[in-house]
Amino acid sequence: MYGWIWRHLPGNTPVRALLSFVLALAVVYVLFQYVFPWAEPLLPFGDVTVDEGRAGSGQGR
Amino acid sequence: MRRVAVIDQDNGSRTDPPPPPRRRRPWLPAVVSLLGELLITAGVVLGLFVAYSLWWTNVIANREAERDGNEVRESWAKDGPGGEEKKEYEGGDGVGFLHVPSMGGEVLIKKGTDTDELNKGVAGYYTDPVEAAPPWEGEGNFSLAAHRDGHGAKFHDIHKIDEGDPIVVETEDTWYVYKVYETLPRTSKYNVGVLADIPEESGKKKPGRYITLTTCTPILTSDYRYIVWGELVRTEKVDERRTPPKELR
Numbered sequence: 205m206y207g208w209i210w211r212h213l214p215g216n217t218p219v220r221a222l223l224s225f226v227l228a229l230a231v232v233y234v235l236f237q238y239v240f241p242w243a244e245p246l247l248p249f250g251d252v253t254v255d256e257g258r259a260g261s262g263q264g265r
Numbered sequence: 266m267r268r269v270a271v272i273d274q275d276n277g278s279r280t281d282p283p284p285p286p287r288r289r290r291p292w293l294p295a296v297v298s299l300l301g302e303l304l305i306t307a308g309v310v311l312g313l314f315v316a317y318s319l320w321w322t323n324v325i326a327n328r329e330a331e332r333d334g335n336e337v338r339e340s341w342a343k344d345g346p347g348g349e350e351k352k353e354y355e356g357g358d359g360v361g362f363l364h365v366p367s368m369g370g371e372v373l374i375k376k377g378t379d380t381d382e383l384n385k386g387v388a389g390y391y392t393d394p395v396e397a398a399p400p401w402e403g404e405g406n407f408s409l410a411a412h413r414d415g416h417g418a419k420f421h422d423i424h425k426i427d428e429g430d431p432i433v434v435e436t437e438d439t440w441y442v443y444k445v446y447e448t449l450p451r452t453s454k455y456n457v458g459v460l461a462d463i464p465e466e467s468g469k470k471k472p473g474r475y476i477t478l479t480t481c482t483p484i485l486t487s488d489y490r491y492i493v494w495g496e497l498v499r500t501e502k503v504d505e506r507r508t509p510p511k512e513l514r
Contacts, residue, residue: 205302205303205306207298232313235310235313235317236313240313240314240317240318243314244317244318244322248486249318249414249415249485249486250414251454251481251487252383252412252420252479252480252481252487252490253378253391253410253479254394254452254453254454254455254456254459254460254490255393255394255454255455255457256394256455
């Protein structure tokens with residue numbers, strides 16, 4: 205997978221390294237900005253209130 | 266990403282284009298190596314998620330809390346000393362600050378415990394399932410919730426609060442000084458009784474002016490709830506220089 209990407213990046217080795225770095229940064233950005241904020245409420249790590257157990261109601265974190 | 270494959274003319278199998286030295290990769294190593302790369306990727310993504318939860322959400326939340334807190338302080342300063350205190354709040358309004366010296370720092374208090382609001386690094390007072398009685402409304406229980414980890418982690422050190430410690434609520438014109446009289450390090454997340462106007466589980470039988478802090482426990486999970494109860498000791502008028510009560514000095 206990564207080898208395939210590497211082979212398909214244009215340019216010589218330094219250029220490819222730079223592009224890889226930019227790609228990795230883009231992936232991290234997408235994860236932090238969109239994927240993790242979406243995933244986090246689905247995981248049971250941040251519920252801090254007591255409630256009446258209407259599970260998954262979103263209230264009560 | 267678009268997968269470009271060309272047909273190898275020799276044997277018709279799919280291979281990747283250029284790399285001339287190895288024209289045809291045996292399929293098993295290729296599959297194993299893909300699987301390995303996917304697993305490594307999954308590991309890195311999970312690691313990033315931990316960094317996101319425990320670090321990045323704090324960065325975001327603290328930034329927002331600071332901005333919102335400054336807004337509240339500015340509006341107080343504009344009203345000037347002795348200004349009429351606003352007593353009606355909408356969900357999400359900043360109403361004051363919570364000071365717990367044994368837990369550290371000051372925490373902006375907002376109305377409501379919606380996830381979106383708590384994620385902004387504040388302590389929210391309950392409107393549901395049991396409505397909190399804010400201190401300016403007299404008797405009742407001022408119940409608050411905040412994050413233990415991530416999103417500002419404002420109640421991270423709740424376990425450092427001991428009986429006898431002060432909890433101070435600062436509003437525009439009053440310092441409400443509470444004293445912790447009971448803690449409950451672990452209770453069910455469905456135990457809404459802890460929010461009652463008279464929290465009997467804390468040993469109280471008579472109406473009074475109580476404060477309840479709730480957050481999740483153990484650290485990093487939210488299987489249970491950690492509860493701290495306090496009772497109002499006295500109130501102090503805020504003076505022109507907003508001199509804090511002696512508990513905070």
